[in-house]
Amino acid sequence: MNWKVISDNIKQEKRIAFLFIDEIHHLYHFVTVAKELAKTNKVHILTYNSPNPLLYKLLKDIKAENVIVEELPTYTFRALTDKLKKKKIPRKGFWIKKNTRYILNNFDAVVFTDFFHKYLLKDRKQNSPKLLKFPHGTAGRAYAFKNNELDFDFQLLVGKFQYDQFKNMGLLGDFPVIAGYPKIDAVQQIPQQEFFTNNKPTVLYNPHFDPEFSSWKKDGLKVLEYFYAQTEYNLIFAPHINLFKGNQNKNTITTIPEHLFAADNIHIDLGSEASANMTYTRAADIYLGDVSSQVYEFIIEPRPCIFINSYDFEYKNDFSFRFWKCGPVINKIEDLMNSLEEVQKDFKNYKKVQERISAENFYNEEGSSPSERSAKAISAFLNGSLEMLEL
Template sequence: MSHKIAIIFLDEIHHIYHFVSVAVELAKSNQVHILTHSRKNTFLYESLKKLNDKNVVVEKMPTVAFRAFTDRLKGRQLPRKGFWIKKHKKYILTNFDAIIFTDYYHKYLLKVREDRIKPKFIFLEHGTPGRAYAYNKDILDFDFHLQCGMFHNTSLKEMQLLNDEYKVTGYPKLDVVKLDKPEPIFTNNKPTVLYNPHFTPPLSSWHFMGLRILEFFYKLKDYNLIFAPHINLFNKVGGDDPAVIPQKYHTADNIHIDLGSDKSVNMTYTKAADIYIGDVSSQVYEFMTNPRPCIFLNPEGVDYKDDINYRFWQCGDVINSITELKEALKSSKENHQKTYKSIQEKITSENYYTEEGSTPSERAASAINEYLDNVL
């Protein structure tokens, strides 16, 4: 049975690899429309082309004219989701059998849908669940939930957040990144460190020691440094100002800075680095799909050992101060082999469901098709 399916994309580009391959698989037997804003969508089109898509329809839809004007005044790169959705809610709710979301902005449509049988609301995660954000009670609003691994499934069940209808299918982003050709970041043979802080101020190491870390590697020429924070740290409205980063770091031979290009979201840097330094960004789980040394920064001395939100800190040394960084780097390889490699492998198997003979994107599309065939 063929269905008409919408995927709403109103976010920064780091969401794209989490849904685009599923869209392409779904479009082999359904009408699939990506509903998005009217700004430039270069990375979206490039991603569809990479997957040899011929069927997905991209609909670029403007926000309310007055809001578009105020967005420009405020320097917003993306329209505010609520106003955009309210403008197009009638079209969305009357033309599709299902709507796929990668974040919790379904609320704008939930009340309007009321008790109608369709469209069904489907939730597709936009990253590996790693913090409280992944355990939002709003998950229960969705009619169907696709999950990337058994750890998240079990955690949701324990927290009474497991939907009545769900399927564990794997991590679709991994299907897309394998099509990207790796590019060398540095031409020397020094070990390369990735510093990947999160954007949330109470949790991010950037706001406590970020510039000191850049200075540390600026002076210590034994390592290359890739500084590629979560895309929202400098690109989101209200985020940090890139001007706080001194020019000398941009021009240093052993430092590469990327505050939000395509490469910061397509695993270019997590694949290129030998050592990961971070705090609470779940990108470390993507890094660990190929186990390597990790160092975690805990400048506030958080009591993390029995906290599910810091599960990734089991996978490397945790330090509280930059004065500990040199020794942590020096011992990272040995500590990884002795202690952390096996933990990383276990956590990766818990995070990402795999199955011989099919890909995560194929399994996700098949699960959605089966669900819709059964309920519509």
């Protein structure tokens, strides 16, 4: 741990706002911390009108009765154009501008899981409220490391690897706290599911949404057709939740032929709750992907992985492809059959690598959970009792 509490006698109640104006996968990264903070503080989740029902369901599931949800409007005209454009989530910049004064005047701290903070940063006085940054996943490629990190007064980090990368890139603020991965707390009570009635190995295909790196555009349908035509494996196709959202790559459900949805050995989920809460990473025996950092959640329990390098990236000395150390990398789908056979036989060669990477990624500590440690550090920070230790 890189921090300690100077005084445990923290009694001053603070008003803390968590912003939820994103897709559902952001929820799991902060709800359990909100629950812990609400034991000693006034905690609000500020969201848009008629948010995804998962917000309320998840708060009920984790018994976060003390957390207050406020549904705040966007500008009337923008709400109308959002409706015409069939946007379920209001445009974030307009929503924040509409509610800036309320947020600035009513909270001691505001928590972000993404970078939509510039309006509050510009308009706040005397560095109040404090701006806190949570990650919404494990740090993967270089895009996860942005100079905007330095805009925040407090950074919640999940492990030593993220801390070291931030330090090397000059992205550590004054209060970068390593506390672990709160999402683990949010999903641990979800029962593990079975999706197939046979005993065949199940492969999870999890392509990323970024068209520059994703295997989907070039090879995705080849992967699905490969599993449709064979009889040895089951397949869960659960891509990054944004692959089939909006206009990303012009992907729609009609991109996928109907016979694939009807296959007994293929389960397709293009963005449900299960695709965001580790249901599939827990259910699969083998991971098949490209650059999604979800693989880091998969290898919490070490298992075979295969990666598709659709665009022949030079990856071996690039930390952005660090996850490709967890299994073999193939350049063409024709190599998939042999790779599936070999990766199960040779997994011992990768197991220690996966265990090392997981230890670097996720801080653990006996006697407390990531959410408890996060809440304790935030309360201490807001009360001036947090001391940072040099690592």
